[in-house]
Amino acid sequence: MTNSDYLLKAAIKKVTEKLNEIVVEKIEEATNIAQDAPEILKKEFDSLKESIMEEASRMEKADNIQENEPTNTYQNSKIKIALNEIEIINKQIDLFNKKINNQIK
Template identity: 85%
Template sequence: MTNSDYLIKAAIKKVTEKLNEILVDKIEEATNIAQDAPVILKKEFDSLKESIIEEASRMEKVENIQENESANTYQDSKIKKALNEIEDINKQIDLLNKTINIQMK
């Protein structure tokens, strides 16, 4: 064999060794990531679940506030109607009193 043959064989051997080393390292990395993936996914799922629950709670509070405001508005309109009726009755009583006072004179 010539020197160039040895150089070519040595280059091929060293490149193959380096590629195998890189491949083994990448397989170990992938294995570690695969082992951590369930933990990472669980954390992300728990975080998502927590934010969904918080949003549902917030939406429920907003709806309850709107329902209370609606009920209060309904009650306010009933109160206004009752006050108007009382005012009308008071006007009728005043008119009746004036009429009675005029007749008594």
């Protein structure tokens, strides 16, 4: 074998090793992101749920000031329906999180 053959083999070996390092590193990063994604989604959804409830409360107070309670029961039932729907979505997110976590393990 000539010197150029050794140089070529060494270059191929080192480039392959470097590419393998990069691929492994990127896979680890993707795995970490995938593991954190369900928790991030849950936190964002909880934050959204809280701000929806605050806004609903603010809107209810504003309507009560304007109308002096003739439709208060109707508004409360709408809020209860919305909160029930939010709770259903929360349960679906929890199931999604469990499925994702089981697939990662």
